[in-house]
């Protein structure tokens with residue numbers, strides 16, 4: 001098996017001194033999309049913030065290409081090859097599209113690759129980012145992560161507030177990022193879209209992992225997802241899964 005680009009072991013993350021994520025172990029392989037699912041408030045963003053260094057990791061280890069990063073400042077984690085596409089969809093609104101890419105570019109980063117992935121951005125390269133549509137802004141945020149030449153990209157709910165067609169387009173791009181050898185860790189509210197593009201899935205509930213397995217096991221199985229998200233008995237009388245059991249592999 002390929003060595004994971006990102007490996008977490010027993011990670012706990014706090015929010016404002018409150019323990020939110022506990023004992024999370026997960027891996028993200030290079031060249032694949034790993035999906036993190038869970039209900040609102042399950043701790044997905046807190047986990048991503050912990051990996052990126054924006055929330056305090058209280059215990060456990062986070063390895064990027066085998067090197068422990070959990071004690072590094074966020075900018076050092078970024079420099080080590082960690083890209084983070086945050087939910088907030090932040091761009092420098094008064095800079096042009098191209099300037100946004102230039103300020104995020106690392107020595108190995110290639111703006112032409114971004115334009116190949118998103119021809120829309122090349123057409124608007126001289127436009128201030130504040131004038132882009134929501135979907136184009138999300139493309140720019142993904143593009144900014146890409147020009148930092150990352151080994152791992154964390155993507156948090158990039159579909160928020162976007163039209164379904166745009167979301168599908170962005171999802172296929174996420175697959176292309178993996179095709180470039182990047183390890184993508186994807187949080188997504190539209191579970192089935194994420195499961196279509198992903199290889200391995202984790203489900204978080206109340207800050208802990210309750211499922212780890214191939215995406216195909218969950219694809220299209222809304223009842224099982226619901227039970228994993230919220231616990232409790234199976235929704236259908238025919239359900240054979242244990243009521244509130246974790247399904248860790």
Ligand SMILES: Nc1ncnc2c1ncn2[C@@H]1O[C@H](COP(=O)(O)OP(=O)(O)OP(=O)(O)O)[C@@H](O)[C@H]1O
Pocket residue numbers: 015016018020038039040041042043044045046047
């Ligand atoms: N800044 C904060 N201070 C205190 N508690 C917080 C803070 N941010 C989040 N929380 C709490 O941490 C828990 C996990 O939130 P988090 O945003 O990580 O979940 P999530 O799975 O990403 O949910 P969503 O899908 O709604 O973004 C929630 O109970 C939330 O209220």
